[in-house]
Amino acid sequence: MQTLSTPPNAAPASVGIDPTIVRRKTRAVPVGDVFIGGGHPVAVQSMINEDTLDIEGAVAGIRRLHEIGCEIMRVTVPSMAHAKAMEEIRDRLIKTYQNVPLVADVHHNGMKIALEAAKYVDNVRINPGLYVFEKPKSDRTEYTSAEFNEIGEKIRETLKPLVISLRDQNKSIRIGVNHGSLAERMLFTYGDTPEGMVESALEFIRICESLDFYNIEISLKASRVPVMIAANRLMVKRMDELGMDYPLHLGVTEAGDGEYGRIKSTAGIGTLLAQGIGDTIRVSLTEAPEKEIPVCYSILQALGLRRTMVEYVACPSCGRTLFNLEEVLHKVRSATDHLTGLNIAVMGCIVNGPGEMADADYGYVGKQPGYIALYRGREEIKRVPEVDGVEELINLIKADGRWIDPQ
Structure with a gap:
């Protein structure tokens, strides 16, 4: 795999130039025995739709996806009970199948939940817009610097135990920003924009780096393809300026179903991959998760990034x-x-x-x-x-x- 850097706004290739996609150079981030970035093949992810408290159902769902080529499995962990269930899910997989890379998806003030789940999974995904609740004020017209920094410090203290836990276990985190759930102060400061998405991710990255933790994967997702593309391009630009080399997880969230859902996902994911941007992908369809995997591999095959079929x-x-x-x-x-x-x-x-x-x-x-x-x-x-x-x-x-x- 090529790993040399190429800028997202590079001039079009001319006749005689090698058309092979040159991937952006990133650090390798572990998710179990799979590595994201660092020149490793673009990894395929999906998410089971079984309730995590249904141990048998969750194990079966993970196994079905893994057997058809899904390399990293995301599991929703909305409560402490769900987080504790991950221990038995992990054990069942090892005893009855094999050790599969697992990601715990944590939302809504999930500090304690994430810390518990981190004991049993390989990666924890958090959404900066939902991780620490910011109570909205109907009459607010701005955030003062003092208010902005106060919330930022609260986030740091809340995130610190999770970061240290993942760091000490050599596990990883996904900082997963969604366009539809930006934190209120990011909306006030930057608007409902790709800039707000990028700054939200950078705030969490800086906290991780301040704690000597660098196993970071980033995603900036939107249901509108142009927003998703712009946010990821801007993220690369800002990381280049700041000397960061974190891998990117690509996806068009809430893409829908059927032909149009596949076209939307391909338009967003494929456009960025063709520019060398992206190290792992998930196609989000309103269908059984097994339907997502062939689309992922078709995108990668069409771009010459993976050869998994004829x-x-x-x-x-x-x-x-x-x-x-x-x-x-x-x-x-x-x-x-x-x-x-x-x-x-x-x-x-x-x-x-x-x-x-x-x-x-x-x-x-x-x-x-x-x-x-x-x-x-x-x-x-x-x-x-x-x-x-x-x-x-x-x-x-x-x-x-x-x-x-x-x-």
Whole structure:
């Protein structure tokens, strides 16, 4: 993985420049046996929707997600009882499955809850806007410097035991800022803006650093994609100015469901990853969490950041197409989608053949009516009857020693 720094406002690449994404250089932050940042692969996260007090249900939910590729599991911990339940969840996982990286999600004055959960999880996520309650005043017109600093000191004293606990256990924290839940004094000082989100995160970062704690992961999420992108870009700019190198967790919060939820998440997460920004991601869908993982891997695969499945290249079909392209692509995908790391092209005619599929490992090309030309890279290997095309493609992959039988 590339780890050289690149500014978020870098000039567009020109002809002849390597198009490979160059990731922003960050420190490596541990979450159990997974590392975020430091050149490690972009990690995939999700969150179970079972009640944490349902031990069996929570363990089963974590296991289901982990088995399909989710690398870090977040679990909601809204009360002290939930925090204590994390001990049994951890023990059950170790005894019946394996040790899975766990994150406790703590909200709303969760100081004592977070401290308890920190005993049993690998990472604690806190929301600066909710961690210390600031009672709103309907007639307030400003925050004085004295009031601002007084609350800041209260936050420091409240956060200190948690930071020390995580530091001494070599665990980590996620400072998770949400656009919709900024603290009142941040709203008064900076407005409902990306600046307010960034300053909220920086306040907590400085507290951690003052206590010699640097296992910090940051997220700045919003339900509006432009706000999410702007906040993360500004966070990188401010960290560069301050000499900070903390990894970023990317996500569009409350993205919704279905096609649009996936498009929103891809637009936000993919835009930043393409600029080298981002070290771990979560796609937040109003669906079963298992539906989030394929979207994460599809984003990473499309950008060349992870290779976890076959990359299919297919032309859109036109009047030159010599077979039912949609049907054939479905057959090829069904036969090969269990493989990992291959590029397979399915092209309807010779016009869109070798040139358009230059990066493919294997090609399936309509070259004359009733016959398929099979390619290895740019080289045509043989022509076969269309009815035998998929079988012969599999045979070619097998002959190259790149085939594995599906489970």
